[in-house]
Amino acid sequence: MEDNNDHLVRSSDDQHPANLIPELCRKFWTLGWVTGTGGGASIRKDDLVYLAPSGVQKELMRPENIYVLEMSKQIDPKKRIYLRSPQNLKPSQCTPLFMAAFKKRNAGCCIHTHSQWAVLITLLLERRTENCKVFEINNIEQIKAFGRGWQKQGALGYHDTLRVPVIENTPFEEDLTEYLESAMDDFPDTYAVLVRRHGLYVWGETVNKAKQQAESLDYLFQLAVEMEKLNLPWLSDICPVT
Amino acid sequence: MEDNNDHLVRSSDDQHPANLIPELCRKFWTLGWVTGTGGGASIRKDDLVYLAPSGVQKELMRPENIYVLEMSKQIDPKKRIYLRSPQNLKPSQCTPLFMAAFKKRNAGCCIHTHSQWAVLITLLLERRTENCKVFEINNIEQIKAFGRGWQKQGALGYHDTLRVPVIENTPFEEDLTEYLESAMDDFPDTYAVLVRRHGLYVWGETVNKAKQQAESLDYLFQLAVEMEKLNLPWLSDICPVT
Amino acid sequence: MEDNNDHLVRSSDDQHPANLIPELCRKFWTLGWVTGTGGGASIRKDDLVYLAPSGVQKELMRPENIYVLEMSKQIDPKKRIYLRSPQNLKPSQCTPLFMAAFKKRNAGCCIHTHSQWAVLITLLLERRTENCKVFEINNIEQIKAFGRGWQKQGALGYHDTLRVPVIENTPFEEDLTEYLESAMDDFPDTYAVLVRRHGLYVWGETVNKAKQQAESLDYLFQLAVEMEKLNLPWLSDICPVT
Amino acid sequence: MEDNNDHLVRSSDDQHPANLIPELCRKFWTLGWVTGTGGGASIRKDDLVYLAPSGVQKELMRPENIYVLEMSKQIDPKKRIYLRSPQNLKPSQCTPLFMAAFKKRNAGCCIHTHSQWAVLITLLLERRTENCKVFEINNIEQIKAFGRGWQKQGALGYHDTLRVPVIENTPFEEDLTEYLESAMDDFPDTYAVLVRRHGLYVWGETVNKAKQQAESLDYLFQLAVEMEKLNLPWLSDICPVT
Numbered sequence: 001m002e003d004n005n006d007h008l009v010r011s012s013d014d015q016h017p018a019n020l021i022p023e024l025c026r027k028f029w030t031l032g033w034v035t036g037t038g039g040g041a042s043i044r045k046d047d048l049v050y051l052a053p054s055g056v057q058k059e060l061m062r063p064e065n066i067y068v069l070e071m072s073k074q075i076d077p078k079k080r081i082y083l084r085s086p087q088n089l090k091p092s093q094c095t096p097l098f099m100a101a102f103k104k105r106n107a108g109c110c111i112h113t114h115s116q117w118a119v120l121i122t123l124l125l126e127r128r129t130e131n132c133k134v135f136e137i138n139n140i141e142q143i144k145a146f147g148r149g150w151q152k153q154g155a156l157g158y159h160d161t162l163r164v165p166v167i168e169n170t171p172f173e174e175d176l177t178e179y180l181e182s183a184m185d186d187f188p189d190t191y192a193v194l195v196r197r198h199g200l201y202v203w204g205e206t207v208n209k210a211k212q213q214a215e216s217l218d219y220l221f222q223l224a225v226e227m228e229k230l231n232l233p234w235l236s237d238i239c240p241v242t
Numbered sequence: 243m244e245d246n247n248d249h250l251v252r253s254s255d256d257q258h259p260a261n262l263i264p265e266l267c268r269k270f271w272t273l274g275w276v277t278g279t280g281g282g283a284s285i286r287k288d289d290l291v292y293l294a295p296s297g298v299q300k301e302l303m304r305p306e307n308i309y310v311l312e313m314s315k316q317i318d319p320k321k322r323i324y325l326r327s328p329q330n331l332k333p334s335q336c337t338p339l340f341m342a343a344f345k346k347r348n349a350g351c352c353i354h355t356h357s358q359w360a361v362l363i364t365l366l367l368e369r370r371t372e373n374c375k376v377f378e379i380n381n382i383e384q385i386k387a388f389g390r391g392w393q394k395q396g397a398l399g400y401h402d403t404l405r406v407p408v409i410e411n412t413p414f415e416e417d418l419t420e421y422l423e424s425a426m427d428d429f430p431d432t433y434a435v436l437v438r439r440h441g442l443y444v445w446g447e448t449v450n451k452a453k454q455q456a457e458s459l460d461y462l463f464q465l466a467v468e469m470e471k472l473n474l475p476w477l478s479d480i481c482p483v484t
Numbered sequence: 485m486e487d488n489n490d491h492l493v494r495s496s497d498d499q500h501p502a503n504l505i506p507e508l509c510r511k512f513w514t515l516g517w518v519t520g521t522g523g524g525a526s527i528r529k530d531d532l533v534y535l536a537p538s539g540v541q542k543e544l545m546r547p548e549n550i551y552v553l554e555m556s557k558q559i560d561p562k563k564r565i566y567l568r569s570p571q572n573l574k575p576s577q578c579t580p581l582f583m584a585a586f587k588k589r590n591a592g593c594c595i596h597t598h599s600q601w602a603v604l605i606t607l608l609l610e611r612r613t614e615n616c617k618v619f620e621i622n623n624i625e626q627i628k629a630f631g632r633g634w635q636k637q638g639a640l641g642y643h644d645t646l647r648v649p650v651i652e653n654t655p656f657e658e659d660l661t662e663y664l665e666s667a668m669d670d671f672p673d674t675y676a677v678l679v680r681r682h683g684l685y686v687w688g689e690t691v692n693k694a695k696q697q698a699e700s701l702d703y704l705f706q707l708a709v710e711m712e713k714l715n716l717p718w719l720s721d722i723c724p725v726t
Numbered sequence: 727m728e729d730n731n732d733h734l735v736r737s738s739d740d741q742h743p744a745n746l747i748p749e750l751c752r753k754f755w756t757l758g759w760v761t762g763t764g765g766g767a768s769i770r771k772d773d774l775v776y777l778a779p780s781g782v783q784k785e786l787m788r789p790e791n792i793y794v795l796e797m798s799k800q801i802d803p804k805k806r807i808y809l810r811s812p813q814n815l816k817p818s819q820c821t822p823l824f825m826a827a828f829k830k831r832n833a834g835c836c837i838h839t840h841s842q843w844a845v846l847i848t849l850l851l852e853r854r855t856e857n858c859k860v861f862e863i864n865n866i867e868q869i870k871a872f873g874r875g876w877q878k879q880g881a882l883g884y885h886d887t888l889r890v891p892v893i894e895n896t897p898f899e900e901d902l903t904e905y906l907e908s909a910m911d912d913f914p915d916t917y918a919v920l921v922r923r924h925g926l927y928v929w930g931e932t933v934n935k936a937k938q939q940a941e942s943l944d945y946l947f948q949l950a951v952e953m954e955k956l957n958l959p960w961l962s963d964i965c966p967v968t
Contacts (some may be wrong), residue, residue: 035458036454036458037387038458114384119383120472123469139895140845141895141924142840145763158895158896195383212763212783216762219840223842227846229472230849230850232853274703277626277699278696278697279696299692299696356626356703362710362714366716411625411642441625470714519868520941520945521938522871541937603949604958679867681964709956713956
């Protein structure tokens with residue numbers, strides 16, 4: 001049996017990515033984000049990327065299930081080279097999407113959820129005749145949880161409008177990559193992309209920021225669905241107090 | 243006191259069926275699937291079938307509460323022979339339904355839930371004038387969690403329509419067996435059957451697959467109920483991107 | 485300091501009422517039944533009655549918080565005599581209502597919840613012009629979780645109609661007692677009474693039966709609220725298959 | 727490294743404020759009150775005030791993350807002096823709001839939530855043409871969980887109307903302070919203030935009372951949102967039984 005670099009996923013530090021990813025996934029399972037092995041999470045530390053595998057029950061994931069690769073060594077996107085591959089598992093189809101957040105935004109963590117609130121938001125937008133490709137909400141305190149954007153300082157303000165682009169789903173998850181990258185180009189300040197009838201990709205500079213933004217987005221999506229049921233609009237023209 | 247084959251349910255391996263069934267039931271209780279002792283779960287390992295008992299609080303079940311029988315020794319369905327019977331308990335009325343999934347589909351695990359989302363789906367279908375005997379949904383990513391069908395390779399695709407047949411409830415649960423078996427014949431590729439005003443039977447080749455499909459179905463049922471509240475249709479004609 | 489019979493609530497047996505009541509209350513808190521110290525639970529073992537105190541946070545209750553009294557020694561309902569009273573606590577106003585279930589129905593356990601689903605059911609009934617004093621539902625599998633009635637054998641069937649009487653709330657909880665007792669007289673087979681704009685009292689011969697019926701009722705109340713939102717009727721005329 | 731008074735947050739007593747705040751925040755996270763690092767909690771013990779920091783994931787908070795200050799030493803509200811400041815953290819913007827409850831009401835604990843139910847209540851009130859600045863509900867048992875008011879004995883009764891004032895949100899949380907204090911003046915008996923499109927501030931004489939009132943308010947807000955969906959009014963004219 002060849003050396004599989006198992007030392008890369010063995011650490012007694014609970015902040016090590018190989019320990020953090022299973023801990024995050026356990027939490028996400030209770031939130032309904034990774035039901036039925038859907039969704040996933042990835043952490044980048046310098047040049048090393050740690051990835052949850054495909055198909056494993058997310059609330060039961062263990063450090064030894066984690067894939068590791070070197071970002072700088074990935075030349076051909078069709079032929080990924082892993083520094084460590086768990087036995088009897090398959091890499092996640094989300095890998096190229098996580099990589100896009102790491103490469104294009106220098107993210108430290110990227111989270112993918114199948115949250116029902118995210119899916120419902122994309123369905124509610126789909127039946128609109130205009131602006132069906134972006135979720136917009138403003139004048140809600142939780143919006144302050146989001147950074148102003150890539151390479152910008154500070155956080156969004158209460159009166160700012162949070163915008164999350166929506167891309168159409170594709171039969172093969174890896175085919176989403178080019179649309180995700182286009183959405184990043186079109187919305188340079190976004191930290192998240194909704195995938196129609198599928199879920200959400202959300203990232204942050206650190207694990208804490210990615211998790212904070214993932215929780216806050218899910219909060220806003222659930223709130224927006226409840227607002228729709230109660231005929232309350234997502235956008236309002238409350239002016240800043242002067 | 244006669245020998246009751248207690249060794250069959252004693253193992254230090256947490257993957258042993260007698261340990262897995264209580265663990266699954268605890269989880270299902272928190273999901274609202276086995277409220278008030280309703281629902282249940284069964285695992286088959288080769289010729290041995292492990293069954294949760296009737297009436298026990300599902301979140302408090304223990305390995306010593308598990309029934310065991312040999313599939314090959316069951317000649318008369320009216321007179322079941324147990325290899326191990328827990329004292330002071332009764333076998334579950336679901337037993338013949340679990341057996342149907344094991345015999346007709348070679349399943350390794352079968353789960354029965356009383357999920358409110360499953361019940362609501364059957365009620366929403368019941369008031370339709372047509373197609374009231376099958377739940378259909380398509381163009382939702384979570385559909386990919388389902389296998390293509392019995393003895394078929396691969397998983398359903400995003401554009402495929404997931405179909406789950408609905409059978410009518412009967413006063414005695416064991417009387418459902420023939421209707422369940424008919425539904426299996428009519429829908430040879432299904433991994434699940436809804437029971438009107440009652441709940442769901444869902445199975446898989448392995449415990450992991452059965453659980454993944456159970457979670458994914460419940461996700462889709464809840465999503466579909468929310469879609470109904472928001473006047474969003476379950477079926478859409480989004481075409482595959484070519 | 486006088487002897488306070490602390491031995492009555494000290495036991496290493498997790499099935500002892502002084503251990504079971506805190507365990508049940510922890511569970512009920514997660515279900516939203518005893519929010520903000522509302523609701524409660526009581527267990528009777530032969531002549532001894534064990535009672536949760538007033539005002540204590542239900543998820544943090546401990547065996548030493550439990551009151552104990554002898555049923556046979558309670559002559560004057562206005563002047564209750566406790567065998568054991570925890571220091572610095574007050575007895576629950578629910579005490580006479582729990583006692584009614586023990587005396588009139590020989591119950592072994594009585595549970596009081598402030599479940600929002602129970603409250604909503606009483607509000608939905610209140611605006612009806614007729615039959616506003618009884619909740620009725622039929623043709624739902626979970627109905628089988630209920631016994632046929634006091635001193636009767638067996639369980640309700642799938643086609644039976646479950647009936648739970650509703651009494652009006654009173655400013656002081658102990659004043660509910662006479663109305664609760666009247667409802668027991670008018671509905672001799674019920675195991676539960678709804679209190680308008682307040683919650684539910686539900687009991688059973690044993691702790692397990694009381695808990696099973698409490699969970700099953702809450703399941704049916706939540707289901708019925710969702711049915712109302714979806715314009716699905718609580719009663720249907722599906723006939724028994726003959 | 728200078729002395730940072732770390733002894734103020736080190737205690738083996740689980741009732742010590744530095745242990746209680748993280749314990750409360752863990753619980754609040756599971757209730758959806760402090761999603762994405764939003765919300766917070768503070769406890770006052772005599773002259774010492776213990777505060778959760780800004781930005782920390784609330785379910786992962788630890789005693790060493792807690793700020794401590796002396797109430798009597800705070801002369802200039804713009805220049806707060808901390809007895810203990812955790813390294814690498816920032817004090818919460820909620821600090822002056824918590825201080826208002828401590829100073830003006832002699833509260834022992836103040837809780838701030840971003841509960842979606844609280845936010846939805848403020849949105850439902852906002853679209854009204856009158857009485858949009860106060861939430862009112864009556865004839866619900868859970869109202870009894872609230873005290874009659876500051877320096878008053880006893881609790882609200884079942885027929886009393888619970889009133890919670892609503893203030894408008896401001897871009898900077900500390901700017902809410904004057905509006906919160908005005909609302910306290912206008913509603914001298916309230917134990918809580920809603921912040922439009924933001925959340926809730928709720929306090930009590932003790933940690934237990936603050937938590938009980940926070941849970942009970944959230945219960946009433948969720949109930950009121952469900953009532954709105956079902957077209958049930960929040961106020962009714964049921965008269966006291968005489």
